[in-house]
Amino acid sequence: MADVKPTVGGAAVSAPNKVKTPADVIVTEKDITDRKYRSLGDINVTVNKTTIFDKDPTPALVEERLKEEGAKLGADAVVLARYGTVGISFMSWGSIDGKGRAVVFE
Template sequence: MKPAIIFAAAALFATDLPLAAQNIENTQSYEWLMRQPVPVTTGDITDRPYRVIGHITKGVHKATIFHADPSHDKVMRELWEKARKMKADSVIYAQFGEARNRGFVKGGRDARGTAIQFLRGEELRAWQEQHSPTPQ
């Protein structure tokens, strides 16, 4: 009985490791993101506080059946355009699926992400005061 429990625990632990490591590798810095022509990332921004404006979903399609499927860059640009209309500074957790054929829509991709605004001015100072270590 004990070997079965140990084996099950080891298998569970081994399958969770890649998920934990994935979150660490997928973070970007604020400076890196702001240097990008399209400030969209598949991960999170951990070095600057932000406010979530909303969640974005967008269907990206090719113009005709003769055009190529939407590329990764096109999908990211479309997400950014929708976020910019919401007055966002960036899009985090961007995801999109493979090109699919559904009914009369050929080669479309569903994309989603989270539109954010970075805290500035008085709001940023209040956040820093709240999260600064207290002297003991």
């Protein structure tokens, strides 16, 4: 599951310049301060272990999902990435959430 929420004062938009692949997207827990960028929106993802046989959710899998969602928006990076803790629920053998801000460099 993934959803994109607009940052304060605007709607989520995609960068029209170039088609990005997940490998093109940088994910960092910090902000990028040495380059100007424009925010495309906040991304929230969840990685679930739906059966006992699926892989356990990890921060690395969450990072991949953040890269995938960032690439769909045309982002160069996902900054301020945050990872939740693994939890088990009625609907899942385990899940972990992640969030970050998709940005495009100017």
